[in-house]
Amino acid sequence: MNKPFERRGLATDLAAIVGEGNVSVRQADKIAYSRDMWPKAQIWVHQGDSCRYPPDCIVWPHSVEQVQQLLSFCHERRIPIIPYGAGSGVCGGTIPIRGGVIIDLKALNRVLHIDDRALTVEAESGIIGQHLEMELERRGYTLGHFPSSIYCSTLGGWLAARSAGQYSSKYGKIEDMVSRLEVVLPGGQLFTTPRVPAPLGGVDWNQLFVGSEGCLGVITTSVLKMHPAPIKRSFRGFTFPSVREGTEGIRTVMQAGLTPCLLRLYDPFDSLIAYQSDAAALSADQALQSLIKALTSSGPKSTPKRRATRFGDWQRALKKQAVRMILSRPSMLNMAVERLSERCLMVIGFEGTSEHVDDSDALATGLLAARGARDLGPEPGRHWYEHRYAISYKQSPLYAVGAFVDTMEVASTWDRLLPMYAAVKRAVAPYGFIMAHFSHAYTEGCSIYFTFAACDSDPQALEERYDRLWGAGLRAVVEQSGTISHHHGVGMSKAHFMTNEYGDGVSLFAGLKKMLDPHGIMNPGKLWPDAELIDAGVELAGATRGE
Ligand SMILES: Cc1cc2nc3c(=O)[nH]c(=O)nc-3n(C[C@H](O)[C@H](O)[C@H](O)COP(=O)(O)OP(=O)(O)OC[C@H]3O[C@@H](n4cnc5c(N)ncnc54)[C@H](O)[C@@H]3O)c2cc1C
Structure with a gap:
């Protein structure tokens, strides 16, 4: 049961900070902000549950000062806060499991400064990746960060979830690009890391907040390395x-x-x-090629002619049936692929x-x-x-037939890479169809990007299959000493495996959390499960011990 916080007059109080037009309690907005792109949340929608975890309010601050006031207000009232970039995260990182306030940062979207001598760019967190890259391109530069989600993700989201772009083997991941951060801490204080090209002696403060998934503060501005545009x-x-x-x-x-x-x-x-x-x-062989087409195309386009439409409907129905049948029996398909x-x-x-x-x-x-x-x-x-x-x-058609598709990006050193590849395939094969590619390479090792798909006519059984598949896959990764997340973050989906990977890391994280976020307002339920943090003595806004 959630520990209640005072909801009366919340929207009015928030409007006093960000202005009336920048607060919403509309049901449509609550539905839209109740989930990100985590495929499991998509399964909930197919179960008819389109708003499992509604936020109480959504706010759109337009300045860093407003972000400070919002955090200070929620800190005093013990109200959960969920920083929100573009919601393209695939691990449930923005799901407001304890209700509270979603802070959508997209209005903080300016490129503040381009330094031609230092080769750095300073920008606000809410800027959409493609807009930042277009601005740099206009000035003859590139950030070198091109995630597949570049059109629908923000700079702040990249930093908070440790994103990797398609060109990471040359330019590095986002954590390799950052040289300074401005972060609003949960009490509302502004913390700025030093304006230097590399960390000073001691702790690297940038890296404390990179990958913190909104659990330690709100990243409002960052300075990043940039490069001359390629010739x-x-x-x-x-x-x-x-x-x-x-x-x-x-x-x-x-x-x-x-x-x-x-x-x-x-x-x-x-x-x-x-x-x-x-x-x-x-x-x-021919059958597999047909399957590929079925899995990756969105179906025949409808035509204005009635007969053609009927034929299109028939084709679509047949294809749906075929995909359902194939993905409901993943072992057969996985065996065929082995041949x-x-x-x-x-x-x-x-x-x-x-x-x-x-x-x-x-x-x-x-x-x-x-x-x-x-x-x-x-x-x-x-x-x-x-x-x-x-x-x-290209995944929507699969959801439409009652299937799910998901991806798991893990990494390991060269000696353990292929054993991990084989172990994950073996572990997942009974539950879903599985394939993979190797990318984001380093001198020491490489990432593996698995794609799974499975189907079940019963949406409840589909969710159970989803959980079993992920459990089996992540266990195999941990057993092979790989990392459970290379660049999608942890969110809710992998939180239960953090202790397997980091051992007693939870107590260090709990200490940090207690110091920076004593009332636990920042993004509850992410990175580590609430229960483990509560056991480590962390207060979490909206949560009670023994839930
Ligand atoms: C089609 C598709 C393709 C994708 N391809 C890639 C890819 O190639 N590479 C890759 O790395 N990822 C990829 N992703 C995953 C996703 O785009 C990344 O995780 C991205 O970094 C999330 O950015 P966002 O702005 O949408 O963040 P959100 O989903 O809004 O948030 C992600 C997490 O960051 C926190 N957060 C967001 N903004 C801030 C902030 N300013 N301060 C503090 N915390 C914050 C949130 O609370 C949440 O925990 C893909 C996703 C999709 C849907």
Whole structure:
């Protein structure tokens, strides 16, 4: 049971801070802000539960001072606060499980300063990623951060969830780009990290808040490194005889000191989805190719003619039925995929000066050929570049047939990467269809990005299957000493596995939380489960011990 906080007059009090037009208690807004892009929340909607955790109010502050006043007000009244960027998080990071106030930061969206000498940009947290990149591009620069969600995520969300862009192997993840932060602490104080290119001696204060998922404060402004816009970009595709040889190819390239902007290896089935035009070369059988089309297309377009529409309806119904049938029996499909050719597609790309790109491309081609790769030329890379943001938006048709799709991004060192890949596939196979690609490479190791899909005609059973699938997958990762989150964050979905990964880290985090957020107003239920924090002596606004 939630510990009640005083709700009477809340909207009026908040309006006194941000102005009447910037507070909402409308039901439509409460529904929209009751979840993010966590697929489990999408399953709740299919169960007919479209607003499981409504916030009490949503506010849109327009200045840092207003954010300070909001936090100070909620701190005094013990009201939960949920910082909100664009809600593109996929782990339930913005779900207001204890009600409270959603602070949507999108009105804080200015680029404040571009420093041509230091090569840094200072911007407010609510700016949408693509808008920031467009502004930099206009001035001849790039941030080098291109998550697939760049059109629908914010700078603050990237920082709070430790985001990685598609070009992270060259530019790093968001935590590698940050050089200064301004954070409003839960009592309303403004904390600014020093204005220097690198951390001073002692604790790196930036990294204390990067990845804190709104649990320690609200990031309002940041200074980030930027780069001159590339003059040339080139991509190339290769096939490898197997995942083993392909991952050895990635390791060889990274350890040779090359800095590819893109370096990605698809496992055999993901290779077919990633690059359907080379499907024949990768020898899929006909049935699997049809499945790929069914899984990745949004269905026939309707036409104005009645007969054609009827035919379209019939086709759509048939396709729905086929996808349902296939995804309800994932073991069969997973077994069929195991019989595929083991060949895998790699796409690699370089950007920068002409000379850098040409030299790197030649060197990488030589290294990969020596590892048994077949050069497919620039076409697969061009195909990837043109579709680089498309695949993530193709999931809705699957939800429409009563299925779910989700992704799990984990990482490990080279010695444990393939055992982890095999263990996760084995663990998940009974519950859902699974495929993966390897990306975000380092000299020490690499990330694996698994995609799952499963179906059940009963929405309740679908949720249970979802939980079992995730439980089995994350357990396998922990057993193989991998990390449970490379760049999507922890949110609610992985919170229960944090102790498995960090051991007694919960008591350190609890100490920090008690000091910075003594009434526990900041984003309850995220990073670590409430129960574990409460047991460690943390007060959590809206929560009671022994729930
Ligand atoms: C189609 C799609 C593709 C995606 N591709 C990628 C990808 O390539 N790489 C990647 O890293 N992620 C990806 N994601 C996940 C998601 O976009 C990232 O997690 C992103 O960082 C979230 O940004 P947001 O602004 O939407 O944050 P939100 O979802 O609004 O919030 C995420 C978390 O950050 C906290 N938060 C937000 N703003 C602040 C702030 N200013 N101060 C303090 N806390 C804050 C929230 O409370 C929450 O805990 C994808 C998601 C989708 C839907």
